[in-house]
Amino acid sequence: MPGFRIVAPAVWAAVVVLATLVVPEAFGATSTWVSRGTDGALSYRAQSDGDRIPDFSMVGYGAGWVDLPATPPVVVTVTATTGDATSRIQTAINSVAALPIQANGFRGTVQLAPGDYEIAGQLKIAASGVVLRGSGRDLTSGSASRLIATGTSTRDVISIGSTSAGPNYSGFSKVAIADSRVPVGATSFTVASTAGLSVGHTINVNWTSNQAWINANNMHLLDNPWQPGDRQQNSDRVITRIEGNRIFVDAPITSAIETIYGGGTIQRYNGFTSGGRITNVGVENLVGQSLAARDELNEARAWSFVGVEAAENVFIRQIEARYFPYSATLAAADSKFVTTSEARSVLATGTITGSRRYTYNVEDGQLVLVADATASEGRHDFVTGSNVTGPSVFVSGTATSANSDTGPHHRWASGILFDNISVSGDQINIRDRGNMGTGHGWAGANSVVWNAKADGFIVQNPPTATNWLIGSVGTLVTEGGKVGTYDSLGTRVSLGDTTTNPTDSLYKAQLAERRATGVDLRFWVGDQGTSWTSGTGGWTNWSRTLGTRTNSSAPSARTDVVFNVTGSTALTMRPGVATAVNSVQFDAPTASLTLRVGGTNGQLTVGGNGITVFSGSQTITGDAGGSGATGDVLLAGSQTWEVRGTSQLVVNARLGPTVSIGTLQKTGSGTLTLTANSGGVNAFKASWSLAEGTTRLTNADAFGWSYNDARVASGATLQLAGVGLGLANGTLTLGGMGVSGSGGALRSLSGTGSLAAGTGAVVLTTGSTGIGVDAGILTIARTISGSGGLVKTGSGRLVLAAANSYSGGTTLLAGTVEASSAAALASGSSAGRITIVGGTVTLPAD
Known part of the structure; x- marks a missing residue:
């Protein structure tokens, strides 16, 4: 491959021979896995089993829908004095916690004046709506607020949430997932029953490994073999829609749920135990320091600066962590929607060995965002723990003088994005760690390294999952014949929005698209066969062939379906039974697509977003027989049909219904041809508005009533x-x-x-x-x-x-x-x- 240089094999610390490729830096490629369609929307390529790169945009505070909040009004100010300040600051926190929650979701802020505060114990924020704020991080000017941990206990200096709280499932039984396979990236699936479930309910989506899965991934060969039930993925999700026995959730599944590998269940939460999971909590503008002076050998002291457990919608903003042996920030069990922003960790100390210097640690949280963070002299600077369920994102982070690698650390963390992460001194890895530790095995699955830079990369695919290395610059290392899924090595990939997203961040592009209105569900069909026929089962079977390749359910009346094809193979799509969609859109510049509807192939109802052809020459054809309301394509109200550029759309399907639908507008400079060949007459009632381009009739009655x-x-x-x-x-x-x-x-x-x-x-x-x-x-x-x-x-x-x-x-x-x-x-x-x-x-x- 151009730009690659083969170097001599080397011996790695694990005593295996590695083949190494040096990857120089270049700019401006397009990924084959995520790219922009002609309409500017992101399009995702899926594998034959339906797995794809997930949508990571819902991570962090507020599920990504909102920016980090402004600091709430200060209620209590604490000044610096000599001696232990734990009690004085905790009393201030408790006083704010006793206040009512305001309309903005917060009670108020505890403000620390500039100065040093000795903390012999632990500061606990155990109530919603409380913010602890310092006066800054500039120690040289005297304007900083610094918490200096004293004492010998290994602890978090600031604890957010509760170590004893957890999901309460009392009164609700587990319900089996009925699908034989729920692919990576899916946001919907079928269950045995939706009785007792409603939109807005929080559920746990569980997959538990069986022996067949362990064997498939060769984890039975470890010195300390994995056992059935060891590996679990518990996805904390909220139901957003219910259609029959299909439920839709607010974030994608990040590890495939397969019947042959143990299947899955859902179970509704009945709140949380021990006071519940708190929300809307912040820590900002603070310096935290473990011991008054840096000490490389003394480990009897505070290990981490800020720990979060059983809390959601948490922001940790503009903090500095100094001298900590373990973590600057730690997202532990039942933490969710946590954002660490603009944090820095300096002068990490303690023995450089296992279980030390995990700087930004998603230990057991999910939907976590670490953005614009820096670290120096750490080991695993951007890292996850065992059985961690995604999505979670590390974006725009820098690690210098790293003493070990960044990446999932052990035992199947899934759905993690390392986006524009730079590591100097070591690698970014998603790999089989084998017998390292106590049998770490496959550390990560269905995770992505995107536009990153490091001394090297070891990215490997487990037999039952995928890990992507895309647009990244460094030395590619292959180990033991295990490889990953690579794309644009040595050349950063572009998403085409350099004004608003100059680093071509995947996360930022996904977030911008989700916050915008009218995001399409895109059906990517570029590498499949030339014809899809559903046979019995209609859209269900059709979507197993096509829809599952995009990790979606069968289309619904709220779905904008985009047939996005990058190849040149002619394709025919046949839905099988009657269905309704919000719009049909074609984006296939070099392929001719035919959507065959009506009669035995299924009547199609098109909603308010109409039909759009972004590129290519496309056809909607119908089956002969019938007319009027039994037309092949029914128009559900006023709509616009747009044929852009030099594109063409030929519609020889019959259009209905016989009741008035309002206005049908043709826009775009391309050509729309109406033939009504399948039944001879279009009987629909609408006022035509030909605003742009050419509308061609090959049948005098194709214009309808x-x-x-x-x-x-x-x-x-x-x-x-x-x-x-x-x-x-x-x-x-x-x-x-x-x-x-x-x-x-x-x-x-x-x-x-x-x-x-x-x-x-x-x-x-x-x-x-x-x-x-x-x-x-x-x-x-x-x-x-x-x-x-x-x-x-x-x-x-x-x-x-x-x-x-x-x-x-x-x-x-x-x-x-x-x-x-x-x-x-x-x-x-x-x-x-x-x-x-x-x-x-x-x-x-x-």
């Missing part, structure tokens, strides 16, 4: 391809000269067609309105009115067969205009005026 109105805006064209127009009783309003200002707003391409007489009319708006007949004959047998003038283009013949009243005169640029009566050339201020630039005018005999 005869009373439908249609308006062609200036710059748009209605083309008749060898046919007439069947809107005998509707009004056709024309404006302008058509696409590119020529050819006509109404343009007949060939053959013999007519606008038959009826109760409808043709209206020419102000200015010149083009009617083109490229070849053949077009007869307009209904009245033409309005203040505009008629401009005839093309070499064919235009027959004016009615008594017309348009007042702007007639201009002939080419071909023939035949007036079948004296009144055909209109009356009014320009009555009978004909300007002949070219061509022939045929007038009736006297």
